[in-house]
Amino acid sequence: DADVTQTPRNRxxxxxxxxxxxxxxxxxxxxxxxxxxxxxxxxxxxxxxxDVKDINKGEISDGYSVSRQAQAKFxxxxxxxxxxxxxxYFCATSDSAMTGLNQPQHFGDGTRLSIL
Amino acid sequence: xxxxxxSPQSMFIQEGEDVSMNCTSSSIFxxxxxxxxxxxxxxxxxxxxxxxxxxxxNGRLTAQFGITRKDSFLNISASIPSxxxxxxxxxxxxxxxxxxxxxxxxxxxxxxx
Numbered sequence: 001d002a003d004v005t006q007t008p009r010n011r012x013x014x015x016x017x018x019x020x021x022x023x024x025x026x027x028x029x030x031x032x033x034x035x036x037x038x039x040x041x042x043x044x045x046x047x048x049x050x051d052v053k054d055i056n057k058g059e060i061s062d063g064y065s066v067s068r069q070a071q072a073k074f075x076x077x078x079x080x081x082x083x084x085x086x087x088x089y090f091c092a093t094s095d096s097a098m099t100g101l102n103q104p105q106h107f108g109d110g111t112r113l114s115i116l
Numbered sequence: 117x118x119x120x121x122x123s124p125q126s127m128f129i130q131e132g133e134d135v136s137m138n139c140t141s142s143s144i145f146x147x148x149x150x151x152x153x154x155x156x157x158x159x160x161x162x163x164x165x166x167x168x169x170x171x172x173x174n175g176r177l178t179a180q181f182g183i184t185r186k187d188s189f190l191n192i193s194a195s196i197p198s199x200x201x202x203x204x205x206x207x208x209x210x211x212x213x214x215x216x217x218x219x220x221x222x223x224x225x226x227x228x229x
Binding site for chain 2 (some may be wrong): 004040041042043044045048060090092100104105106107108109
């Protein structure tokens with residue numbers, strides 16, 4: 001979805017480095033999410049945010065942190081990267097005002113992160 | 117936790133053939149979503165289902181929300197080469213928070229011209 005922009009698209013870094021992945025959206029959605037995708041495992045939720053300054057852990061939050069300083073931006077940080085965090089990372093957004101509980105999520109094009 | 121089984125894992129078909137894939141859940145869902153992911157891109161929503169028994173079409177794609185609320189299928193008719201990609205189902209549990217989607221592991225579709 002062109003309205004959900006992730007930067008960088010690709011990143012190679014070394015073990016122990018601090019990494020920040022950025023996500024920005026022009027959809028005006030209030031909810032934002034970070035997922036990681038590994039081959040054969042599908043998409044797993046890392047963190048999610050319902051509004052500015054709201055942060056909630058997903059199913060695999062260990063080793064990650066997030067920041068939601070503005071409605072349109074949600075950043076994911078790896079404080080000290082390790083090789084098993086090599087994966088494809090996706091940001092997604094949804095609109096809580098849409099059809100009550102059932103709003104679908106819209107995804108960015110992903111960040112491919114490799115940790116050596 | 118919730119289990120969501122998607123099958124088949126992969127399919128190799130000839131152009132023009134119909135395709136069917138499905139997802140089953142260990143718990144009741146109140147929403148089923150079907151996404152397609154092209155190489156190098158994020159998942160794109162194809163069809164959203166919100167009621168048990170609901171049958172919804174999007175062009176050559178048809179999806180149904182199972183009556184038991186524990187399954188859903190996606191059919192693609194008259195496949196074409198651009199249908200190639202990974203198809204994901206995702207469901208939302210009726211008893212949980214409205215944020216969390218559980219994703220299937222995906223069906224990799226290859227279409228031979």
